[in-house]
Amino acid sequence: MTDTYLDMVNSGLGKQVAGKLGLPRPVTLRRFKAGADFPEGSVLVLGKGRAADAAAKDLLAWDLDVRRTAQDVDRVGAVVIDYTEAETPSQLGGPALELASALRKLRRGGRVITLSRPALGIGTGAASGTAANAEPLSPAVSAARQGVVGILRSVAQEMRGGVTANGVLIADGVSPDVASVTGAIRFFLSGRSAYVDGQFLTVSDDRGDAGVDWDHPVAGKIAVVTGAARGIGEQVTRTLAASGATVIPVDVPMAGDALSTLANELRVPALQLDVTDPEAGQKILDLVTARYGRLDLVVHNAGITRDKMLANMDAAKWDSVLAVNIESQLRINETLLASKDLGPAPRIVCLASTSGVAGNRGQTNYAASKAGVIGLVAATAPLIAAKGGTINAVAPGFIESDMTAKIPAARRQISRRLNSLQQGGLPVDVAQAITFLLSDAAGGINGQTLRVCGQSLVGA
Amino acid sequence: MSENTQKPNSTSTHAAGKHASNAAGPRPVVVAGNRIPFSRAGGAYANASNQDMLTAALDGLVARTGIAGERLGAVAAGAVIKHSRDFNLTRESVLGSALDAATPAYDVQMACATGMETVSSISNKIRLGQIEAGIAGGVDSSSDAPIAVSERLRHALLRLQRAKTTAEKIKAFKGLRPGDLAPSVPTSGEPRTGLSMGEHQAITALKWEITRLAQDELAAASHNNLAAAYDRGFFDDLVTPFKGLSKDNNMRPGSTVEKLGALNPVFGKKLAGEATMTAGNSTPLTDGASAVLITTDEWASDHGLTPLAEVVDSEAAAVDFVTGNEGLLMAPAYAVPRLLARQGLTLQDLDLVEIHEAFASTVLSIMKAWESPEFCKERLGLDKPLGSIDRSKLNVNGSSLATGHPFAATGGRIVASTAKELAARAKAEGKPQTALISVCAAGGQGVAMLLRSA
Secondary structure, eight states: EEEEEHHHTTSSHHHHHHHHOOOOOOOOOOOTTTTTOOOOOEEEEEOOHHHHHHHHHHHHHTTTOOOOSSSOOOOOOEEEEEOOTTOSSGGGGHHHHHHHHOOOOEEEEEEEEEEOOBSSSTSSSSSSSOOOSSOOOOOOHHHHHHHHHHHHHHHHHHHOTTTTEEEEEOOTOOTTSHHHHHHHHHHHHHHHGOOOOOOOEEESSSSSSTTTTTTTTTTTOOEESOSSHHHHHHHHHHHHHHTTTTEEEEGGGGGGGHHHHHHHHSOOOOEEETTTTTTTTHHHHHHHHHHHHHHEEEEEOOOOOOBBGGGOHHHHHHHHIIIIIIIIHHHHHHHHOHHHHHHHHEEEEOOOOOOHHHHOOOOOOHHHHHHHHHHHHHHHHHHHTTTOOEEEEEEEEOOSSSHHSSHHHHHHHHHSSSSSTTTEEEEEEEEHHHHHHHHHHHHGSSEEEEEEESBBBBTT | OOOOOOOHHOOOOOSSSGGGGGGSSOOOOOEEEEEEEOTTTTSTTTTOOHHHHHHHHHHHHHHHHHHHTOOOOOEEESSSSGGGGGHHHHHHHHTTSSOTOOOOOOOBBBBBBBHHHHHHHHHHHTTSSSSSEEEEEEESSSSSOOOBBBEEEEEEEHHHOOOOHHHHHHHHHHOGGGGGGGGGGGSSBBBTTOOBBBHHHHHHHHHHTTHHHHHHHHHHHHHHOOOOHHHGGGGTTBBBOOTTSOTTOOOOTTTTTHHHHSSSSESSTTSSSOOOEEESOOOOOEEEEEEEEEEEEHHHHTTTOOOOEEEEEEEEEEETTTTHHHHHHTHHHHHHHHHHHHHTOOOOGOSSSEESSSSSHHHHHHHHHHHOOHHHHHHHSSSOOOOOGGGBBBBBTOOOHHHHHOOOGOOOOOOHHHHHHHHHHHHHHOOOOOEEEEEEEEETTTEEEEEEEE
C-alpha cells in the first residue's frame, strides 16, 4: 500500500509546507541494491581499540574510504564507534562528542554503528530477547556498557534523512574480529537494514562465514517459508530467492492459487499445507528432501490476528491465534531438530512482533503468541547450535501490508509516524533482515530477536 | 449367446491373461493431480472460459510438482462443450501456462469420458516409449457455453460472406423469418433420440427397478464422503482454489436421505413407473477443470516426485441405445468385464471401485447388471454373474453427485483422487492395492480403467 503523506512531503510544494509547519518529514529509505549497497561518503571509525581496527580492516576490504578522525572529512556515509573497551561511564563522552562533530556531515541514508560489549544481567533491555550477560562484571564496566545503549538509542531518535543508528554487542570472550561482527557491521551499513533503527544485534560466538557473496548471502541454500502466498511471506520468499536460495513456499490450501503463481514464477514446488497440521514438519521435510536432498533454512512466517479486547475474547479467537502463531512453530521445530535431513548449518527465523515486545491493546492473544516466539528462539538457540545452526526472530513494527491496511485510516496514519523514521516499513525490510539472519555471515548470532520497526516508540 | 453379447475375450484386441497389456515398455505412473474446485453452473466461474479454467488447473499441477519451465512430451485434454474458437484449446492453455512453450498438446473429445481417454492416451504413449511425461486432463463450462444461430440464419450469413455486390448482400437474407433469429443453446439431449440424458437414464432406472431410496442413499453417501475427505485434508494436494472458491460448491455436508427424499422427481415423469430421479440424485451442470501428471518411474525419480499409482490398462465400450436395446449410460457394464478378464481379475479382487455418478441410478443399474445372472449370461456371455461390490469400497471420497460433473474434467478428478487413495492405502496395508474406475458417456459410450498402487 502507498504512503501518500510520504510522497507528498517529498514533492516540491509539500516539502516546503511541511518544512514551514514543522510537520514530520519522512524520506524514502535507502534500500538494498545489488552492487551498490554502501552509504554514500567516507566511513569514519572512531576509537582505538581492537574492534575499531578490525572494523577498519573490513571496511577497507570493501573498498570504502575509511577515516580514523572526524577532521578533514566532508561527506560522511557512516560512523563506526568502538566502545568495546569502555570501563567507566567517564569514557563514553569522548567518542560521543567526536561523533557529534561528524553528524552534520552525515549524508542521507547514512549509518551510525556502535561496537560494544553487553552489560550485566539486563540484556539490552525491554525484552528484546538478547541474552543477558551473566559473567561477573564490575559495576563501573556494566554502567559504561549499558550507557552505550542509551547513547545509541538517543542518537537514533535524533537522526533525520533516513539515517539509522544500530549497535553490535560482542559477547565477552568473543574476539571483535569474528565473522559475525563483520556480518553485523555489513548488515547495518547495507540497505538491507533500512528499517532497522535503534537496535542491537549480539554476536555470541565465533561461528559464521564473512566470506559470503554479499549480494547473494544465501546462495545455494534450500529454504522453506510458511505463509508465503502474500504479504511479508511472499516478499521473504522473493527476497531469499533473489539472494540465491531455492525457496519452497508453503501456505494454507485456501491460498493455493496465489501460492501456485509464486511457485511457478520461481520454478519451485508449492506446498499447500496448514502449519497447524500435526504432520506439518514431516510433510515439509518429505517434500524438500525428496526434491533437494536436504533442508537448510526455515522461516516461520505464517501468522494470523483475531483481535478483540480481552473482555470480549472467546476461546476460538484465542486458540486459533496461539495454534498458528506459536504452537505450530514449536511442533515443527521439534520435528526439524530431530531430523537427519537438515543441512550442516540449519537456520531458522521466526516472526515475532513489536506487539510481542510491548503488548498491544486488543491483542492479548496475538501478543501472547508473539512474545512466546521471543521465548522460543532464546530457548531453542542452544539446541540448534548443537546441530551447527542458529535460530533467531524478527519483530516487525508497523509494516505496510494487508494486515495493517485493516487498521482504520486515522489510526494507521498515526501508527506510521510513531517511529524514528516517521514511516511504516515495507515487507521487503522484514525480508532483508531475515535474509541476513539466515546467511552464514550471521552464524554467530543465535537466540536473538531483532526488531524491524524504525525504532518504534512502542516498547522501545 | 445373443447377437448383442459383448463377450470379454472375443472382442478384445489383446490376448487374454494377466497383465498382458503392460508387458513391454516403461509403466506409466500417476505422480500428482490437480483440479480447481468444481462450481455449479452460473456460479463462481460464470465469467471463466474453458481456457481460463484449464490453464488454472495446469498451473496448479505445475506448481504442486515444481515443474515450471519443463518441456513435457504431451498434454492431452479437451472439453465437451466447446466454442469454435477453442479448436486448439489444450495447446492454447499450455501456451498460457507455466510449462515450456515447447510442450506439444492436443484436444480429445469423448463426451463425459474425455478425461479418461486423455489419461489412457498419455499412458499409452509412455508405455510405447514415445514420451516420458505428459499431462492428461479436461475442462468444461456449462456457464460459458457457446450459443449458435439457427441453421437458416447460419446459411444466410455464409451467403453474405460470399456476396460481392450490394444486391447480392441483400439477397443473402431473402427468405429469412423472424423465428430464424432465435439462438440455439446446447442441450444434453441425444441427437439421435431427442431425449435428454436424464430421460434416458430414467428408462434404465425403471428397467433395473432402482428405488428412490437406494438413489438417495447413494447421493447422501457421496456428499458425506466428500465432506469427510475435505475435513481430513485429503484434497490439500489435489485442489487449488480458483476465483475465490476453495471447495466444490455443490457439496452439501450433512446430506440425509430424509432431506433428499423431500425433493420432487425431475426425470421419468412420463414413464409408466414411479419417477425416482430428482435434482438431488442427479448431477447438476457444473464448471471445472482437472489435470493429472503421468510419467515414467525414472522421470518421477529424476524430479523428486513419488509415483502414486500405475495406470495398468483401460477399455472402452459402446452400446446401441438408439434402438432401445441397451440403456444410454450402460456401456461401462460391458467395458469393465472385458478389462477385468484381460487382466485376470474379478470384481472382488478390487480394493477400490470408482463408478462415475452421472446419476445415482446409473451406478446402481450398472452394479445390479453385474449381479444379474441373466444380464451376465445374455449380454456378456459369462457363465456366472460378476457379483456384487462391497459398498465400503465404492466412491470412498465422494463422486460426481457431490462434486458436480464438468463433463471432460471428471476423468482427471477421479484418476487423481483414486491414485492418491491407492498410495495411502498401500502404505497403510503394506501391500499393493488395485482400483477400478468406470465412467459412462453420452452416445452410449463408456471407459473403464485399472490403477494399481505404484
